[in-house]
């Protein structure tokens with residue numbers, strides 16, 4: 001279950017232990033070397049002191065005095081004479097070591113130095129100090145320092161470092177449990193929350209969290225939950241609206257069909273009802289086509305294939321297509337396309353957008369008013385405006401007109417027709433071009449739609 005925390009702890013503990021071992025080994029070696037160096041220097045200093053005294057006051061008494069000085073403690077001295085002969089030693093045990101000192105057979109040591117530095121393998125470290133009083137009285141003052149104090153120090157160090165190692169491991173485990181509590185518990189809760197989301201339960205409750213990545217993740221999951229819930233609600237509402245949209249005209253159709261099938265109807269009356277049936281069927285066909293367009297856009301199957309084409313020709317073609325409908329309703333259509341320039345867009349989709357806007361403008365305009373269709377270029381963008389002097393849109397509803405199946409007052413659709421999908425499609429198409437759409441409207445005075453792509 002707690003896999004992340006285990007992984008985290010393993011990485012953390014291993015890296016920490018490796019680092020700690022390296023540091024401890026370095027410290028351990030350093031302390032011992034410093035201590036051994038100190039012993040060397042002390043031994044050399046004492047030995048050279050004895051040697052100087054021996055040279056300055058050479059006599060049996062001086063020799064005895066030096067031997068006496070080193071007869072206590074963990075140090076010892078051996079004074080040799082000509083040909084390596086031992087004159088005196090502070091401890092008889094030390095004399096047994098001399099045969100192993102090869103340099104005495106062939107004395108080449110001309111100045112004070114440590115001649116047996118390997119404290120790890122030998123019970124003593126030894127320094128040699130040559131002296132020469134006259135031809136007959138010369139040799140070495142050999143200083144011996146027991147390695148026992150150093151070994152004691154090593155044993156103590158090993159014990160303390162071991163203790164520190166164990167303490168660090170215990171502390172690491174405490175840190176691990178704290179970490180797993182504060183770091184991985186929120187992660188586990190988020191995992192549980194996302195599992196709940198995938199089961200369709202959107203009421204996830206996650207703690208607010210801090211300003212860090214975990215806090216941000218928690219906010220993102222809560223936002224996702226809200227979005228999913230809203231989408232689910234939207235989808236249900238959308239489905240309900242669609243079934244309503246489809247069932248209303250179907251009810252009319254069935255009603256009119258029943259009436260049209262009556263025998264006693266005159267030819268003229270039957271034709272009248274058949275016309276209504278045809279009109280309603282067309283409206284349903286348009287509605288289904290629009291719905292399919294929207295579904296394609298939602299699936300991102302909607303591809304915009306852009307090309308360059310003339311703005312003048314594009315506007316003229318549209319004008320020619322819609323002008324008769326405007327004339328029929330006695331609405332004046334004013335095309336303003338001053339300059340000809342190249343539009344970079346999908347011509348079919350852009351035509352669909354403009355036709356939708358012009359269709360709305362005509363639908364919501366009264367007789368003897370003007371609709372302006374303006375096409376121009378602003379910096380590098382194409383700007384198309386459709387402005388009418390029609391019934392306008394109430395201010396509080398302007399933001400909603402791009403929503404699917406939204407219509408200002410449902411009763412309008414009965415008067416003007418329309419399904420509430422046109423502007424939703426327009427918006428998707430404009431955005432698929434990377435463009436934007438704006439609307440300005442005053443209720444009762446007119447509306448102005450501007451697209452920029």
Ligand code: ADP
Nearest residue numbers: 360361364392401407408418419420421422423
């Ligand atoms: P519809 O097919 O119903 O016209 P749209 O999506 O094209 O659907 O428009 C949504 C709603 O916005 C319409 O029902 C209408 O009330 C309002 N509307 C759109 N264009 C205009 C306009 N030019 N003048 C007034 N109202 C408009």
